[in-house]
Amino acid sequence: MKELLTVKNLSKSFGGIRAVSDIGLKVEEGQIVSIIGPNGAGKTTVFNLLSGFYSADEGEIIFDGKPVAGRRAYDFAHNGMVRTFQNLRLFKSMSVLENVLIGRQHVTRYTPLQMMFNTPKKRRMEQKDRAAAAELVAEMGMKDMLNVRCDGLPYGQQKKLELVRALATQPKLLMLDEPAAGLNPQESQELADFIFSIRDRGITILVIEHDMSLINKISDYIYVMNHGELLCEGTSDVVMNDEQVIEAYIGKGGAKRVSGN
Amino acid sequence: MTYFLQLTINAIALGSIYALTAVGYSMVYGILELVNFAHGSVFMLGAFSYYIFAVLVGLPWYLSFLITFILIGIVGFAYDRLTLLPLRRTNQPKFTGLICTLGVSIVLQNLVFVFMGSNTRQFPTFFEGRYLSLGPFNISFIQILIVCLSVAIMVALSLFVKKAKLGVAMRAVAQNSMASEWMGINVNSVVSLTFIIGSVLAALSGILSCMSFRSLDITIGSTIAIKAFTATVLGGIGNLGGAVLGAFIVAMAESYTAGFISSDMRDLSAFVILMLVLLFRPNGLLGKAVQKKV
Numbered sequence: 001m002k003e004l005l006t007v008k009n010l011s012k013s014f015g016g017i018r019a020v021s022d023i024g025l026k027v028e029e030g031q032i033v034s035i036i037g038p039n040g041a042g043k044t045t046v047f048n049l050l051s052g053f054y055s056a057d058e059g060e061i062i063f064d065g066k067p068v069a070g071r072r073a074y075d076f077a078h079n080g081m082v083r084t085f086q087n088l089r090l091f092k093s094m095s096v097l098e099n100v101l102i103g104r105q106h107v108t109r110y111t112p113l114q115m116m117f118n119t120p121k122k123r124r125m126e127q128k129d130r131a132a133a134a135e136l137v138a139e140m141g142m143k144d145m146l147n148v149r150c151d152g153l154p155y156g157q158q159k160k161l162e163l164v165r166a167l168a169t170q171p172k173l174l175m176l177d178e179p180a181a182g183l184n185p186q187e188s189q190e191l192a193d194f195i196f197s198i199r200d201r202g203i204t205i206l207v208i209e210h211d212m213s214l215i216n217k218i219s220d221y222i223y224v225m226n227h228g229e230l231l232c233e234g235t236s237d238v239v240m241n242d243e244q245v246i247e248a249y250i251g252k253g254g255a256k257r258v259s260g261n
Numbered sequence: 262m263t264y265f266l267q268l269t270i271n272a273i274a275l276g277s278i279y280a281l282t283a284v285g286y287s288m289v290y291g292i293l294e295l296v297n298f299a300h301g302s303v304f305m306l307g308a309f310s311y312y313i314f315a316v317l318v319g320l321p322w323y324l325s326f327l328i329t330f331i332l333i334g335i336v337g338f339a340y341d342r343l344t345l346l347p348l349r350r351t352n353q354p355k356f357t358g359l360i361c362t363l364g365v366s367i368v369l370q371n372l373v374f375v376f377m378g379s380n381t382r383q384f385p386t387f388f389e390g391r392y393l394s395l396g397p398f399n400i401s402f403i404q405i406l407i408v409c410l411s412v413a414i415m416v417a418l419s420l421f422v423k424k425a426k427l428g429v430a431m432r433a434v435a436q437n438s439m440a441s442e443w444m445g446i447n448v449n450s451v452v453s454l455t456f457i458i459g460s461v462l463a464a465l466s467g468i469l470s471c472m473s474f475r476s477l478d479i480t481i482g483s484t485i486a487i488k489a490f491t492a493t494v495l496g497g498i499g500n501l502g503g504a505v506l507g508a509f510i511v512a513m514a515e516s517y518t519a520g521f522i523s524s525d526m527r528d529l530s531a532f533v534i535l536m537l538v539l540l541f542r543p544n545g546l547l548g549k550a551v552q553k554k555v
Contacts, residue, residue, distance in 0.1 A: 077445030106445030
């Protein structure tokens, strides 16, 4: 398996607070990898570092063989890395189809001359673009909502639309920031199936999440963070039975009770 | 009644010019949440550029138009890249950008003052001031041209924003620039495009307005800036349809004030409207109430 994303010795401080210190991660192609940890563990900071939102104090992030440092945000989509947001960031007054089309903007490119004269070739490209976007929406089970304005959709569907829009950029790596936040157990189950179907399209996935049942279900590999450091890593069996992890989540006393001492 | 209708006809022509200017204001505000106070100076610069090429150099009108549009497009692009982009890059507060547009406005006005002086010049026009007589009404050819051209441009612009790929990108950036950037849209290019379109529209309305009034001096920019600003605020800032509606309302108020009260009071009407709007409907006629997130 090829390593799609490699992170080495990543550190970031805000003033005197070391939010992330000396983190190393590996994400292999075709895997679903999760980063978990209690509130304030530094997960979101790691995510923001990976997606170029912050610049790291130390360390290296290599995506698809190339270092990420210094890239502009729109370059990430061109290079095949895309993220969703914990709080929805849809284009609210546009339809579902338009939202997905925006995801495809950098995929289809015309020359300025084609734009000015609206050539037949450009019109064909445009039609293909719309058809491809509509097909993606249909495949993801949102066919009936194609022309609905997206602020009229239920919350669960809006979350899903954000995923579909991210898929439209044709990423290699999809990064999900707390995808289950605000979903009920039923929706969370659907989300798990949805994430599997995305993986089956050949897309690698990196998730940050609180929802342990979701993480357990979907992850091939899990990294646990606490106080800005890596606590433990491994498959879900290993991580869920690790004493340090249980302690970080429910405290020392709880850890004792769980292990039966 | 005839007099009233004649004033209305004049107001429609005037409103078209205001609309072209106000749309540029509104577009920039929609994308950057920034009131571009240099817009009026670009309007004036466009008129001067046409004057220089058509009268002083003596080029034919179509070449003068073309050169002016290219030149003003470059000015709009450079204006954003050299002054506003560095502020955005360093995450300066929006207020700094606002002051910056005022500064650019002063610089542009004084540049024109240094090279062209402050005297009023006669501006070339089309159709030699001929007009169409429909019963008791007189409509000059230049007024008809202005209205037709403005309508055509508004229709083209709204189609562009609605359908074209770049237009859709502009709307996306206006709604959520961070998410757009993450979807692979180069936000700075979209902002540049907005400034280019807005500036060219300002230059066009500057030329048309001078053709209609047949005179040009360096103060025309500041008057139009107030009126187009009133129009945008009246319609609901950031809303293109609102800007057009506001432009016609301001033009009508101005025309009736001049016709029925006194022509000295015409500029006063815009300020009165601006104050009333800010008092009773601060979000504008078509604007939605904005809830600021905390």
